Amino acid sequence: MITVKNLYHSYTKDEHYAVKDVSFEVNQGEIFGFLGPSGAGKSTTQNILIGLLSLQRGTVLIDGQNIGNKSKTLFNHIGVSFERPNIYKKLSGVENLQFHSEMYDVPTEDPMGLLKRVGLEDAAHQKAGGYSKGMLQRLVFARSMINQPKIWFLDEPTSGLDPNTASTIKGIIKEKKEQGTTIFLTTHNMHIAEEICDRVAFITNGEISAIDSPRNLKLIYGERFVKVEYLKEEILKKRSYSLTDEKERQQLKEIIASQHIETMHTQEATLEEIFIKITGKELK
Numbered sequence: 619m620i621t622v623k624n625l626y627h628s629y630t631k632d633e634h635y636a637v638k639d640v641s642f643e644v645n646q647g648e649i650f651g652f653l654g655p656s657g658a659g660k661s662t663t664q665n666i667l668i669g670l671l672s673l674q675r676g677t678v679l680i681d682g683q684n685i686g687n688k689s690k691t692l693f694n695h696i697g698v699s700f701e702r703p704n705i706y707k708k709l710s711g712v713e714n715l716q717f718h719s720e721m722y723d724v725p726t727e728d729p730m731g732l733l734k735r736v737g738l739e740d741a742a743h744q745k746a747g748g749y750s751k752g753m754l755q756r757l758v759f760a761r762s763m764i765n766q767p768k769i770w771f772l773d774e775p776t777s778g779l780d781p782n783t784a785s786t787i788k789g790i791i792k793e794k795k796e797q798g799t800t801i802f803l804t805t806h807n808m809h810i811a812e813e814i815c816d817r818v819a820f821i822t823n824g825e826i827s828a829i830d831s832p833r834n835l836k837l838i839y840g841e842r843f844v845k846v847e848y849l850k851e852e853i854l855k856k857r858s859y860s861l862t863d864e865k866e867r868q869q870l871k872e873i874i875a876s877q878h879i880e881t882m883h884t885q886e887a888t889l890e891e892i893f894i895k896i897t898g899k900e901l902k
């Protein structure tokens with residue numbers, strides 16, 4: 619659905635690249651997470667893919683069409699939800715969606731139905747200028763679904779939302795994936811990536827350093843531990859044993875055989891820890 623090959627972009631049109639030799643593919647019905655800290659090159663890449671920035675070097679195919687000579691019909695099948703809301707503040711929530719739906723030549727969703735889905739039905743007739751930051755974000759999210767997109771670009775879809783609303787948004791994203799929508803999600807939030815992405819790409823300084831499923835990345839790069847709490851002479855002891863270090867595995871066996879175990883849990887590395895291990899950078 620999305621193919622990117624050897625993509626470069628320089629804002630200064632010289633050798634200072636915001637995006638450097640980036641290549642990846644996103645399959646139909648896949649949630650692909652594009653993960654990196656601030657300034658990594660996520661927005662630059664996304665903006666090229668949606669045609670906001672012109673293609674300087676490399677190949678980008680969206681639904682089989684070269685982005686360099688895209689047709690208007692392509693945009694009928696694309697949805698974009700930006701982190702920074704760009705909406706008409708003098709129009710109400712429902713009017714914003716109605717206005718936006720006029721731009722498409724394909725069947726569109728019922729605006730009120732969409733507002734209900736994101737919990738904005740009570741505010742549907744209020745001017746969007748009076749919406750809170752989180753409400754605006756949900757409005758933009760709802761708007762990006764209006765044309766029932768085949769390819770959906772989401773930029774930090776849950777940032778700044780309360781846990782309940784974030785969970786509703788994640789539920790909608792998963793449901794769209796089940797219906798076959800291809801989703802390109804940019805974020806620096808590892809939790810959402812871990813929770814909903816089929817595959818992720820790690821990007822820092824404009825370059826991709828790993829692409830795989832969160833599970834595979836953990837299996838390949840993450841060291842697993844068993845955390846044990848046991849009683850020794852009536853004192854509670856806590857220790858972690860590596861499952862990959864033979865000496866520690868042996869010690870764990872001895873503890874299990876000889877001590878009174880209170881609790882025992884396996885601990886996996888988090889995706890954030892793997893990111894730091896691979897890229898040497900924090901996700902700030």
Ligand SMILES: Nc1ncnc2c1ncn2[C@@H]1O[C@H](COP(=O)(O)OP(=O)(O)OP(=O)(O)O)[C@@H](O)[C@H]1O
Nearest residue numbers: 629630636654655656657658659660661662663806
């Ligand atoms: N319009 C611009 N003009 C010049 N440089 C830019 C412009 N936009 C971004 N950059 C630079 O390009 C690099 C990549 O920025 P980009 O916005 O793509 O990162 P990002 O990963 O999306 O960050 P964030 O998570 O903060 O949005 C950064 O060094 C940034 O300063």
